[in-house]
Amino acid sequence: MLKPLLLYRGFLTPQLPHLISFGINSAQASTLFRRNYCKMDDKIALDAAKSAAAQAAVDQWVTEDTKVVGVGSGSTIVFAVERLAERVWKEGALADMICVPSSYQARKLILDHNLTLGDLDRNPKIDVYIDGADEVDSHMVLIKGGGGCLMQEKIVASCAKTVIIIADYTKKSLRLGEQWCKGIPIEIAPMAHVPVKLKIEALFGGEASLRIALKKAGPIVTDNGNFLLDWKFLAKREYNWDEVNRAISMIPGVLETGLFVDMASKCYFGMADGSVKTQNK
Numbered sequence: 001m002l003k004p005l006l007l008y009r010g011f012l013t014p015q016l017p018h019l020i021s022f023g024i025n026s027a028q029a030s031t032l033f034r035r036n037y038c039k040m041d042d043k044i045a046l047d048a049a050k051s052a053a054a055q056a057a058v059d060q061w062v063t064e065d066t067k068v069v070g071v072g073s074g075s076t077i078v079f080a081v082e083r084l085a086e087r088v089w090k091e092g093a094l095a096d097m098i099c100v101p102s103s104y105q106a107r108k109l110i111l112d113h114n115l116t117l118g119d120l121d122r123n124p125k126i127d128v129y130i131d132g133a134d135e136v137d138s139h140m141v142l143i144k145g146g147g148g149c150l151m152q153e154k155i156v157a158s159c160a161k162t163v164i165i166i167a168d169y170t171k172k173s174l175r176l177g178e179q180w181c182k183g184i185p186i187e188i189a190p191m192a193h194v195p196v197k198l199k200i201e202a203l204f205g206g207e208a209s210l211r212i213a214l215k216k217a218g219p220i221v222t223d224n225g226n227f228l229l230d231w232k233f234l235a236k237r238e239y240n241w242d243e244v245n246r247a248i249s250m251i252p253g254v255l256e257t258g259l260f261v262d263m264a265s266k267c268y269f270g271m272a273d274g275s276v277k278t279q280n281k
């Protein structure tokens with residue numbers, strides 16, 4: 001953990017005089033410098049928390065009896081796949097394990113780590129599905145899809161005996177919206193984005209916006225060729241998430257929601273102090 005920090009700092013230290021010579025005064029330069037340090041320190045702390053949660057979950061839930069593992073998407077799952085690969089390639093374990101991906105990213109992670117790639121045609125029964133989440137509330141309702149993957153995730157998760165969530169401490173909340181402020185992702189048929197947006201807003205308030213790509217003109221296109229709406233619900237309104245999920249899913253043009261209700265059995269949170277806390281359904 002110290003090495004990357006020193007590397008970052010080694011990289012940044014020579015920048016300080018340059019910032020000053022670019023007309024920024026020394027107070028501004030040192031604020032900028034500290035802000036960069038903090039961001040990087042945060043990233044290192046968050047990655048350590050993600051890694052601790054992933055390792056604990058993999059070690060507890062993937063045993064020699066586990067034949068098929070569903071692999072989620074996002075930044076946290078990377079640490080779980082690394083741990084699976086370590087078990088296979090360094091510890092000589094889990095020789096029969098097959099991994100079923102939930103996205104293009106997950107498929108590539110499985111292949112890059114030389115794990116056995118499966119699919120739902122051949123492996124429709126999954127022993128355990130492991131995935132990250134954008135937020136987990138006190139009833140284990142999840143928001144997912146912040147990285148654009150949710151439909152395949154929900155399909156693969158629905159085929160699993162047990163769904164395990166791994167996350168860092170910033171994802172834990174009492175009620176949805178406390179931590180995650182980007183809204184609930186909803187995958188939709190491209191032609192329906194305006195009517196679906198209007199229907200969600202009329203039914204439940206708030207605002208649903210088409211997710212726009214950063215490095216492409218126009219909207220984000222999912223792994224399934226669809227668009228995404230991010231619905232910013234009303235923070236002060238009490239929602240019954242099961243009912244909301246069912247009602248939104250019934251709107252023609254909605255393909256899947258990023259609300260995962262009653263799916264996860266257990267969540268592992270990597271904490272800032274290096275410990276791992278668990279939450280059960």
Ligand SMILES: O=C[C@H](O)[C@H](O)[C@H](O)COP(=O)(O)O
Nearest residue numbers: 074075076132145147148149
């Ligand atoms: O679309 C992305 C997936 O639903 C992720 O599992 C979710 O966004 C959590 O991602 P991360 O592990 O990067 O926080």
